[in-house]
Amino acid sequence: MNKSELIDKISESTGVSKADTERVLKGFEEVAQQIVATGGDKLTLTGFMSIEQVHRKARTGRNPQTGATIQVPASNAVKLTPGATLKDIAKGKRQPS
Amino acid sequence: MNKSELIDKISESTGVSKADTERVLKGFEEVAQQIVATGGDKLTLTGFMSIEQVHRKARTGRNPQTGATIQVPASNAVKLTPGATLKDIAKGKRQPS
DNA sequence: GTCGATCAGTTCGCTCTTGTTCATCGGGAT
DNA sequence: ATCCCGATGAACAAGAGCGAACTGATCGAC
CATH class of the missing domain: 1.10.1220 (Arc Repressor Mutant)
Incomplete structure (x- = not known):
């Protein structure tokens, strides 16, 4: 969709x-x-999702074409978290509205 | 918020x-x-997020109060994925609209 | 204003995701 | 109708999240 x-x-x-x-x-x-x-705030829609900025540590990545390793620097990322109601619906524990 | x-x-x-x-x-x-x-479809909002049902394997969980392990059965879960534009904004590579 | 539902925090072993580059294809703004 | 932007998939080491049960705090439907 x-x-x-x-x-x-x-x-x-x-x-x-x-x-x-x-x-x-x-x-x-x-x-x-x-x-x-x-990054100073977090948006929470109760039962649905929350959205926030999080920090990610530096680590090793890789170029899928050449196989060469690449250093990925630490940076900010997005964290999207499903709420309890949405999770229960996915599990079949609950019906959608 | x-x-x-x-x-x-x-x-x-x-x-x-x-x-x-x-x-x-x-x-x-x-x-x-x-x-x-x-679970038959996936919602994609280009540059923003996508929402889909995914399957999770069975694994071991734990009661944090007692430390007792508990078997968590395989089940369906929710996967919320941020889009490229949102990620670039979190990284500072791009300004919000 | 009430009160039932949900959030956040707790542990931890394991599953899952992450980001890199790039070609191809579809979405969607104009 | 056009065309630029974003999604997808490829490998993979290491980072991050998951879910159990429970409780106090907060949200939001009514």
Whole structure:
């Protein structure tokens, strides 16, 4: 499923226009970008997901074409964590809304 | 940041009412739940994130209070993957929109 | 304002992910 | 319709996350 299909589905089920649905998703993405850009806060949507910036240690990577090892420097990364409700649905312990 | 704060921010920046913003986020969550409940499809929001159901092997867990080991059966889990744009923003390689 | 649901933190052995480069193909902004 | 950007997959060593059970704190639906 891609973005267009998602917007169609959300618009159908909520009655919100596709244009506004798209604006809200874009707004959500921009807030997520601000969260991971600054790292000072964490966004938690209870039962759904959380989004935060985390730090990753330096380590060894590899060029898949040549097999040469490459030093990957320490840097910031994105951590997306599913919430309990979403996990329970994936496990079959619970039904989607 | 929690859900209320997120809705305020999105509503402010997009001009969409808080009520509609909340409906769209709820709709997005419900679609994500359908994706991880069935496992047949994967939702990809290019540059932002993707959401899918994955399978996890059985393994050993532990009760942190008693230290007793517990067998955790194989089951389905949720995989949330950040997209390239979000990752680049976390690394500082790129500015948020 | 209430109260049920969820989060965060705890241990630890093992599973899973990470990031590198690059060609190809699809998405999606315009 | 066009075309630039991002997803995908390849190898792999090492980093990071997972999930159990439980509890106090917080969230958010009503």
